[in-house]
Amino acid sequence: MRVVLAEDLALLRDGLIRLLSAYDFDVVEAVDNAPSLLRALTTHRPDVAVIDVRLPPTFTDEGLRAAIQARAEVPGLPVLVLSQHVEQLYARELLSDRAGGVGYLLKDRVSHVGQFVDSVRRVAAGGTAMDPEVVSRLLARRTADEPLGRLTPREREVLGLMAEGRSNAAIAGRLFVTEKAVGKHINNIFGKLGLPPSEDDNRRVLAVLAYLNG
Amino acid sequence: MAEFGDDLRSGVRHGAVATVRGLALPVLALALGLPLFLAWVLSSVLVVAGIGLVLLPLTIVATRNLATLHRRFATEWSGVAIAVPYRPAPAYSRFGPRRAWQRVRWMLRDPATWRDLLWLLAEVPVGLVLGLFPGAAIATGIEGIVVPQLLWTLGVLPNGFGFGTIWPIRTHTDVWLAVGEGVLLVLVGLLVAPWMLRVHALFARLLLAPTRKAELVLRVSHLTRTRTETVDAQAAELRRIERDLHDGAQARLVALSMSIGLAEDLITRDPEGARALLVEARRSSGEALSELRDLVAGIHPPVLAERGLDGAVRALAMALPIPVETDVDLPGRPQAPVESALYFAAAEALTNVAKHSGASAARVRLEYTGTHLRLAVQDTGRGGASLDAGTGLRGVARRLSALDGTLALSSPPDGPTVVLMEIPCVLSSPKTSRSSETA
Numbered sequence: 210m211r212v213v214l215a216e217d218l219a220l221l222r223d224g225l226i227r228l229l230s231a232y233d234f235d236v237v238e239a240v241d242n243a244p245s246l247l248r249a250l251t252t253h254r255p256d257v258a259v260i261d262v263r264l265p266p267t268f269t270d271e272g273l274r275a276a277i278q279a280r281a282e283v284p285g286l287p288v289l290v291l292s293q294h295v296e297q298l299y300a301r302e303l304l305s306d307r308a309g310g311v312g313y314l315l316k317d318r319v320s321h322v323g324q325f326v327d328s329v330r331r332v333a334a335g336g337t338a339m340d341p342e343v344v345s346r347l348l349a350r351r352t353a354d355e356p357l358g359r360l361t362p363r364e365r366e367v368l369g370l371m372a373e374g375r376s377n378a379a380i381a382g383r384l385f386v387t388e389k390a391v392g393k394h395i396n397n398i399f400g401k402l403g404l405p406p407s408e409d410d411n412r413r414v415l416a417v418l419a420y421l422n423g
Numbered sequence: 424m425a426e427f428g429d430d431l432r433s434g435v436r437h438g439a440v441a442t443v444r445g446l447a448l449p450v451l452a453l454a455l456g457l458p459l460f461l462a463w464v465l466s467s468v469l470v471v472a473g474i475g476l477v478l479l480p481l482t483i484v485a486t487r488n489l490a491t492l493h494r495r496f497a498t499e500w501s502g503v504a505i506a507v508p509y510r511p512a513p514a515y516s517r518f519g520p521r522r523a524w525q526r527v528r529w530m531l532r533d534p535a536t537w538r539d540l541l542w543l544l545a546e547v548p549v550g551l552v553l554g555l556f557p558g559a560a561i562a563t564g565i566e567g568i569v570v571p572q573l574l575w576t577l578g579v580l581p582n583g584f585g586f587g588t589i590w591p592i593r594t595h596t597d598v599w600l601a602v603g604e605g606v607l608l609v610l611v612g613l614l615v616a617p618w619m620l621r622v623h624a625l626f627a628r629l630l631l632a633p634t635r636k637a638e639l640v641l642r643v644s645h646l647t648r649t650r651t652e653t654v655d656a657q658a659a660e661l662r663r664i665e666r667d668l669h670d671g672a673q674a675r676l677v678a679l680s681m682s683i684g685l686a687e688d689l690i691t692r693d694p695e696g697a698r699a700l701l702v703e704a705r706r707s708s709g710e711a712l713s714e715l716r717d718l719v720a721g722i723h724p725p726v727l728a729e730r731g732l733d734g735a736v737r738a739l740a741m742a743l744p745i746p747v748e749t750d751v752d753l754p755g756r757p758q759a760p761v762e763s764a765l766y767f768a769a770a771e772a773l774t775n776v777a778k779h780s781g782a783s784a785a786r787v788r789l790e791y792t793g794t795h796l797r798l799a800v801q802d803t804g805r806g807g808a809s810l811d812a813g814t815g816l817r818g819v820a821r822r823l824s825a826l827d828g829t830l831a832l833s834s835p836p837d838g839p840t841v842v843l844m845e846i847p848c849v850l851s852s853p854k855t856s857r858s859s860e861t862a
Contacts, residue, residue: 262729263725263729268728269728269729269730270729293716293719293725294716294719294720294726296726296738296741296742297738297741297742298726298730298734298737298738301741315712316712317708317709317712317713320705320708320709321705346742
């Protein structure tokens with residue numbers, strides 16, 4: 210699997226290259242600034258990009274902006290954005306093109322190597338990987354707004370785990386219910402959010418997006 | 424024609440209100456001004472006898488209250504704003520008599536006290552004349568309309584009786600001329616009444632407004648106070664950061680390197696034990712990172728650095744557990760201290776909304792007025808918030824005042840609560856950023 214990596218701190222960049230290579234990812238290019246990132250993304254068209262939010266030259270959010278711009282040029286280009294802090298605002302911006310293949314994680318999550326690598330693979334496959342920190346803040350939200358307000362607490366929980374990018378089996382394991390029950394919850398969620406039957410992955414992204422917007 | 428009628432009616436009402444207000448001036452001048460002036464004279468004489476030491480401060484305070492009432496009248500009746508010029512009270516000693524003496528000295532040393540006295544002396548005749556004139560004109564006018572006519576009708580018009588320029592009244596035509604003059608007088612009274620109030624307000628401003636010097640003295644004392652508070656707050660902030668780092672991230676990193684060192688030792692003898700230690704080490708590092716993240720967010724939130732006030736306020740609104748409508752209209756970026764102060768102010772206000780208001784929705788509006796950056800946070804909650812209820816808004820007000828900013832809170836019982844914050848500033852790097860949404 211071909212990966213483009215953007216991280217300005219050499220120590221972290223080398224660590225990530227080592228980590229990804231150890232799990233049979235092929236790091237085709239590792240860059241340390243936003244302009245090179247944009248060029249690398251559009252020329253290599255990697256299977257997935259791992260991007261730090263804050264990059265030179267201005268050290269604000271050009272990593273994020275470059276990711277969004279690259280996805281505008283290469284629709285659906287899978288990007289996993291890493292940051293020292295997570296903002297719901299950024300998560301929403303990343304997902305707003307509704308194309309899936311988006312991850313947004315705290316840098317700390319890299320230390321759980323297995324889970325991190327799973328997230329990279331999931332994003333490459335067109336799924337989502339939202340940081341539990343973003344999701345937990347969403348769960349704390351009491352919303353009277355339609356249609357999210359119509360979800361039961363259990364359905365909201367399932368939707369949160371979907372946002373983190375967990376599979377039905379993983380959600381079932383987490384909530385101590387059967388996979389069939391999870392499937393039913395998910396169908397209820399799709400129904401209540403008014404998402405028409407389509408490819409399951411895409412519906413999952415749309416559901417998560419509705420969640421972030423709610 | 425109807426318009427003219429409306430104009431006339433509103434003009435008459437305006438004049439009548441001003442006339443009645445004007446009548447308050449001589450009443451105040453005679454009932455309070457004159458006695459207060461006498462009290463001044465009396466207490467100055469009696470200072471030698473000691474009684475004056477008690478009487479004098481009372482007189483001064485009463486004069487200040489009367490003067491401030493007139494400042495308010497000037498603002499509310501004539502739109503002439505007059506700031507309060509008194510110097511702030513010094514720190515008193517606790518000991519009674521000494522305290523009293525310090526108080527008298529503070530008041531006597533304030534030039535505003537002496538300007539008040541001068542004003543008091545002048546206000547008695549000025550208030551009398553300006554206040555009575557319209558009322559007197561109208562009363563005389565009414566007399567001219569009613570009395571000659573009445574006496575003529577009754578046939579008891581005394582020989583040699585007259586009114587205005589008609590003196591004496593001999594024929595019925597003369598009576599009508601008197602009525603005409605009376606109407607004219609009433610109109611003049613109504614017309615000049617607002618102007619008399621305005622002249623009176625300008626006269627009050629002459630003596631009751633702070634002099635340029637007094638303004639500077641007030642400004643210096645304001646700056647001294649806010650500087651002290653800022654320096655104190657910063658020192659406390661640095662202490663807090665030091666303590667958080669020392670007890671938090673630093674301690675965790677020590678534990679982390681210890682676990683790794685132990686694991687290094689154990690790795691050949693007891694691989695399982697080494698593994699457990701490494702798991703422990705990873706947990707430590709995660710906790711250290713999370714503590715550092717919170718610390719950084721408290722110093723300068725990353726989202727503020729990345730997106731400016733616009734994005735940061737929207738991120739704050741999104742993080743709230745209730746829907747928050749945000750409306751941002753910023754044509755550029757303010758200076759960093761202003762951004763930071765307003766960000767933390769918004770964070771505090773929104774935290775209060777989430778924690779205390781019980782509101783189901785809130786609204787944040789951020790706009791630039793041309794001179795000020797204004798942030799309004801409004802909720803639909805239960806109201807009854809106060810600066811003294813430990814909501815942290817007092818601290819916000821203090822922080823804003825270091826930048827000459829202000830905080831106003833309106834929170835009637837049953838709501839809604841509105842917190843309005845303003846900081847004077849100029850914007851740099853003009854760019855149009857206007858966004859409005861519900862998060």
